[in-house]
Amino acid sequence: MYELVVIGGGPAGMAAALSARENGIKDILILERDKELGGILNQCIHSGFGLTTFKEELTGPEYAQRYVRMTLDENIEYMLNTMVTEVHGIDEDKDNCIVTAMNREKGLFDIECKAVILAMGCREKSRGALNIPGYRPSGIYSAGTAQRYVNIEGKMPGKRIVILGSGDIGLIMARRMTLEGAKVLCVAEIAPYSGGLRRNIVQCLDDYDIPLYFSHTVTKIHGKKRVEGVTISKVDENYNPIPGTEKKYECDTLLLSCGLIPENELSRAAGTQIEKSTQGPVVNENLETTARGIFACGNVLHVHDLVDNVTKESVIAGQKAAAFIKEGIKDWGEAHPVKIPSKEKNTIPEDMDRSCQMICIRCPNGCLLTAKKGVDGEYEVSGNLCPKGKEYAINEMTKPMRNISSIMSVENGQGPVVSCKTSSEIPKGKIFEVMEMIGKTTVKAPVAVGDILINDVAGTGVDIIATNVMDKEG
C-alpha cells in the first residue's frame, strides 16, 4: 500500500512526486518503464531547458539529472524497467486506486494506493498516420526514434536526410545529424510557418545552410528496400499537393517531425474521458481526471512546448494529489479546460537585412535584432527585450559564438555513449573541429554530470563537459 503512485519517471513524474512529498505525502512510488529516470529528456541532449525553472540554460539530461538528484535525496521510492498495464480509480466498490504493473523480477503485481498521477508523456505521429504514399522501405524514422539511435545508442540511422516537419524536434535533429556528419538536404513544412522556435530555425538550419521549405510536403517515398529518395511537392492553402511542383531528392533517410500525441492508452483503459482538442484526459481544476483519484500532468495531459511548463503543471498536480490523499474524496466539480498557449507560427522575416539584422537565439523569445555601428564606432542594438540580446547581436557582428552538444563514446559504461557539451561558447567556425575532437575521444565510466571530458578543446579555452551520468557496466 502506498499513498501515491506516479506513473512515469520523466520530468513530469519526478516533479509531481517531489511536490507531493513537499506537501506531506510520505509513501510515494514512481514506476518507470525505461532503465533510468529522466524520460525523453535523456535523449534531448541539446540545451534550451530550465530557463524559468532554474534561471539558466541546461541540456535535457542536465535538467533531468537535477530532478533525479532531488528524487534520490528525498528518498522517493522508484521502480525501473517496470511497465504499468492497468490503472483503476476509486469507485463505489473500492476505496483505493489499483495499479497493475510488471517487471522481470517481481512478475505481475497489483499496487493499492490513495491516488495516482499519470505522467506517461507523449509519442510521435508515424508515417502511417500521415498516410504518405509510396514504398515501405527502411530508413523512415520519426525524429525521436532517430534521436534515440544517435544520442543514446550512438548509432547513425542515415547519411543523406530529408526532414518532414519543422517542429522543434525536426529542427534540432537537422543540426544533430549534420554535426554527426550526415547531409541534411532540406526541411519541408506543410504549413506556411514553423511550429518550432525561431531561435531553432536560426541555430539549427541557417547556421548549417539547410533550406526550409514552407507549404511543402512529401508526396512520394522511393526505394523498395532502403529509402532511395523522396518527392516533395508544394501544397495549396488547403494543404493539397499542387501537381507539377514535384521535386525529387535522392536520400537514404526520411525523418518525420509532424506532431506529438499524448499517450493515453492507460488513461482510456482506466475509463477516463478524453478531451478531443488535446487528446489528453478531461480534468477538473485539481488536474484530477474523471476517474476518481487519478490525476494527470505533463505531456500526457496535453503536449507542452517547454519542459519548464511541464514542471510547473506537475508541481500543481503533486499538491492537489497530496490534498486529495489527506482530505479524502470530495465533489469532483467541473471540467476545467487546460490552457494551451496558442501554437507558435514562426517564420524568419523574408525582408530581414542579414547584413545587420538577426534573430536572437539566447532564449525562446527569438527577438529580431538590428545592430548598427554608431558614430562612436560602437554597435547600437535595437529590437532586444533584454540585455542578453545586445550582447548576442554584438557578438554576432564581430565574432559569432555557439554552444554545442554532442555525445562521447564510453568505455565500460552501462551505455555506449554519454552526452556532453561545450562548457561555454566556442567560435562558430570551430564547431566541426570541436566535433572531430569529441568523436576521437573515449571516456572511461563512471562519468558524472559536469566531469571535464576534454580540456581546452581545439585551443578554444573551452572544455567539453559531461551532461549526464554514466555508470560502470554490471
Next chain:
Amino acid sequence: MYDIIIIGGGVVGCSIARWLSQYKLDIALLERSSDVCEGTSKANSGICHAGYDAKTGTLKAMLNVRGSKMMEALSKELGFGYRKCGSMVLCFDENDKDKLVELYDRGLKNGVEDLKILSGKEALGIEPNLSKDVVCALHAPTGAIVDPFTLTVAMAENAAINGVTFKLCHEVTGIQKESGHYRIHVTKHPSLTDHEQKEYDEEAKIVINAAGLYADKIHNMVSSAKISITPKRGEYMLLDTTAGSFVQRTIFQLPTAKGKGVLITPTTHGNLLVGPTALDIEDKEDIETTLEGLSEIKEKSVLSAPGVPLREVITSFSGLRAKLTERCDVINPDDLNKEGDFMIGEVPDAKGFIDVAGIESPGLSAAPAIAEYVSKIVEKMTDPPLKESFIPQRKVHIPFHNADNKTRLEYIKEDPLYGNIICRCCMVTEAEIVNAIKSPVGATTSDAIKRRTGAGMGRCQSGFCNPRVVEIISRALNVPQEAVCKNDTGSEFLVNGKEDK
C-alpha cells in the same frame, strides 16, 4: 537428391510443405526472400471466404469451401489467428438485387452453409454503422478472418518440425530436366547470418511450383507451353485498434457496373482494414501505395459506412495478386483447368513437375485445401508411406497481450524476459521476440518478428520498439546492429560511417 523441392515460401508453399511432411519424404523448400510470407501472403485482406464467390464447378469453388471448412480446426491445431466473424455483401440498388440472389444461389451450389439474404433494415440491425442506402445484403455466418502471417509461419514451423528443410534467401534461377529428376540452379543470396553469395545446384525427383507471382517464370523453365502472370495491385489502409469494432463482420460491396467495391473488415489483430483497390501493373515488385489509390479507398468505403473512421489510419500498404493471364494444360484428378481458375496439376511435358499457379483470391482461404489437393497428386506419383512420428500440432503460447493476468504471471516466472515489454502498442515482450528468433524457420529481420509477434504493428508503427528490436536481433544472432534489416539485405536500418562532404 531430395524427393521433393517446393519453390516458394508463401502460404501455399508452406501449407504444401506441412501437408507433405506427414509422409516419409525428403523435402526442401526454396524461398528467395529472407523469410517465409514475404510476397502476396503478407499483403492481402486476411479473409477466409465462405465460398459463394467462385464459379461452381471450379477448383477455386471446391478448394475455397473445403479450405474454409478446414481453417477453424487448423487454427487450433497450429495456433494461428482466426475468427469466424461472418461476412456480408451489401447491395445498394434494387436493380442489382438479382445479382445478390445469384451469389446466394451459387453459394448454395458450392456448399456454403447458413447463407441468408437480409433486408436493408435487418442488415443495419446487426451492423448499425452501415449506410442507410443498403437495400439488402447477403449474410454468410461462415465467413471468417484469418491472420495470414501466423497462418503461413505456423505451416512453415510445423513443416520444419516434421523434417522439411527451409532454405531462405535461395532463389531459383533455372531448372533442367534430367532422367527421372530435376536439376535446379540456385542463387543463394547473402543473409544476416551467412554473408556468402553462391550459385549451386539442387536435385529433386518432384518439383512443386508455388512461386506466386513468379510461378510463370518457374513454369516456363521446364515447359514449352508458356504461361504468364500479371500482377494486380491492391492498396489498403489499416486503421487503429480503436476503430477495430466499427464493424463486427467483413463487409463487401456487391460488384456493379461501376466496378468492384472495397471491403471493410476487422482483423485478427483487432484493427480495421479497408481496401483493396485493383490495378493491373507490370512490375512484380511494385508494391507502392499511391495518392490515387488511397483516395479511391476513401471514396468507395464511405458508400458502405459513411462514418468509417479513416482518420485513425496507422499505415497503408499494397499487395499484388498473381493473376494468370496465359495458362496451359495441367493434369489433375478432377480434370479441372478452365479459364479464370487456379492452375494446379502436373505439367504434361514435364513429368514430376507440379504447378500451383494463379493462386489469387480466394487463395488464402483455400491454402490448406490446395495443400491437401497437391498431396493427392503427389500420392498418385509416388505413393509415399506415412510417417509415424508426424506431429500435427504446433505448440504455441497465447500471446502475452491476450493472456489473463494469472497466465502473464506464470509466463514471467517461467522466463523473466516476459517481464520486459518491447512493443508498447501491442504489448509484445522480449521473451516472445527472442522465441520468434529461436523458433524453427526463425525470424532474422524486424518484419519477420513483426509477423510472428506483432511487435511494431501498432499505432506508433515501431517508432518506440524499432531500436530495441534491432538490438535484440543483434544480440540473439550475434551480428552488428548495422547489419540488421527490415526484410531482405539492402534494407538495413543503420548506416556505417559518415557522408563524404
